[in-house]
Amino acid sequence: MSIKKAIFPVAGLGTRFLPVTKAQPKEMLPIVDKPAIQYVVEEAVQSGIDDFLFITGKDKRPLEDYFDHSGELEHHLKNQGKTELLELVQSIACMCQIYYVRQKKPLGLGHAVWCAKQHIGDEYFAVLLGDDIVDSGKPCLKQMIEVYDEAKKPVVAIRRVPREDVSSYGVIAGKPLGGGLWEISDLVEKPRPEDAPSDLAVIGRYILPPQIFPVLENLEPGRAGEIQLTDALRVLAQDEPIIGYEFQGIRYDVGTPKGLLIATVEMALSRDDLGEDFERYLAQLVRKRNLL
Numbered sequence: 001m002s003i004k005k006a007i008f009p010v011a012g013l014g015t016r017f018l019p020v021t022k023a024q025p026k027e028m029l030p031i032v033d034k035p036a037i038q039y040v041v042e043e044a045v046q047s048g049i050d051d052f053l054f055i056t057g058k059d060k061r062p063l064e065d066y067f068d069h070s071g072e073l074e075h076h077l078k079n080q081g082k083t084e085l086l087e088l089v090q091s092i093a094c095m096c097q098i099y100y101v102r103q104k105k106p107l108g109l110g111h112a113v114w115c116a117k118q119h120i121g122d123e124y125f126a127v128l129l130g131d132d133i134v135d136s137g138k139p140c141l142k143q144m145i146e147v148y149d150e151a152k153k154p155v156v157a158i159r160r161v162p163r164e165d166v167s168s169y170g171v172i173a174g175k176p177l178g179g180g181l182w183e184i185s186d187l188v189e190k191p192r193p194e195d196a197p198s199d200l201a202v203i204g205r206y207i208l209p210p211q212i213f214p215v216l217e218n219l220e221p222g223r224a225g226e227i228q229l230t231d232a233l234r235v236l237a238q239d240e241p242i243i244g245y246e247f248q249g250i251r252y253d254v255g256t257p258k259g260l261l262i263a264t265v266e267m268a269l270s271r272d273d274l275g276e277d278f279e280r281y282l283a284q285l286v287r288k289r290n291l292l
């Protein structure tokens, strides 16, 4: 059986975006005019996922509202004859059926994944983090599902990062299998550059087996006092190979203000309705500030 269920852990506090995240989920921050989480949900839809579970937390209600119908707004748009906008807002509510589970305390990504245990049952499933958006011809998760379909093993998305940046990621040790695939023998969460086993960082896409749940259940809090998914993967890797997959596509780290800005600028530039105008503005700005 292929991968049909996906979970989206969205219960983090988003402290890197304070103060805006004091009263607004970071997943709802827009890239141009679409919230970051929608890009990730669309990737899952286009990858053939048909069961969506959000792991939510306190103050995440706007996410539920966003993916639901908005009676008043739809009524208003209909009365005004704004058919295109009406179709746009309706299409978001109709995109997929989402289930919700609350993570009662933000005890870490590993704990958030554990909260999906009942819903997932006894099958492999995907995890997608809203912090990572991948712009690619074939959706990143679809590429990973193809690797899984072939290997029937856990798969994590990996990408080379500059050595000085490894301390922001989980980093793998492993041997190359060819074609962008690696057999992972170990993982380290946010190592110092001098301690990192490689420059291959884990990005927020995973295909995991149900055996991850008992591992998470028995895990002690790790780095930052949180239950870390990387620590659970490390235990899992001792029993069976985990595959690291260097996916095709441009990855944006929208979990930081700088990364969100980069994604916003690049995606605005590639938009038919905005791109030309915005590029002219950027060119002017570069000249005015003597940036070249």
Ligand code: UTP
Residues within 6 Å of the ligand: 009, 010, 011, 012, 013, 014, 015, 016, 017, 055, 103, 105, 106, 107, 108, 109, 111, 112, 129, 130, 131, 255
């Ligand atoms: P991060 O480590 O980026 O944490 O979580 P965060 O709280 O979202 O953001 P910062 O670091 O404070 O700015 C990675 C992913 O794991 C989820 C987050 O929502 C994000 O998608 N997460 C994290 C949870 O769902 N629960 C947690 O307890 C922690």
